[in-house]
C-alpha cells in the first residue's frame with residue numbers, strides 16, 4: 001500500500017504527548033454534538049460520527065460508541081451492530097458526496113497499536129482516491145487543511161442529516 005504523507009499530524013502527535021490526562025475529546029463531542037468545533041456529523045442511538053481534526057486524507061471520519069470503552073469485548077452486540085451499520089452508511093455517503101474510490105477502515109486498540117485516545121475506542125474511515133498519495137503533499141499546508149476540514153464538515157453533516165431524514 002502507498003503511504004499517505006500527512007506532516008500536519010505532527011501538531012497532533014505533539015499535543016497527544018502533552019495532554020494525556022485531559023478530558024476524553026470523544027466524550028466531550030458526545031456532550032456537545034452541536035458545537036462545530038467538535039466536528040460531529042451524525043448521532044445515532046449508541047454511536048456518533050465525527051471528523052478527524054488531524055486527517056490522513058480529506059473526509060477522514062471516526063465512528064465511536066457513546067460509551068467510554070477501550071475494548072471491543074466490553075461492547076454489547078447492539079453497539080457492535082450499530083458501529084458496523086455506521087461503517088456502511090459512512091462509506092456510502094463518502095462515495096456519494098466526495099466521490100471516494102476506496103477506504104482504509106480500522107481500529108487502533110491500545111496505545112502500543114498507535115491509538116491517540118486509547119481509552120475510547122473508535123473506528124477510522126480514511127477515504128482514498130486514485131493518485132491521492134501524490135495529491136496530498138501539494139495541499140499539506142496547515143491552513144489549507146483546516147479550510148478543507150471546515151468544508152468537509154459542512155458537506156458531510158448535510159449528507160448525514162439528509163440520510164437520517166430518509167430513514
Ligand SMILES: [Zn+2]
Nearest residue numbers: 024027068120
Ligand atoms: Zn470517552
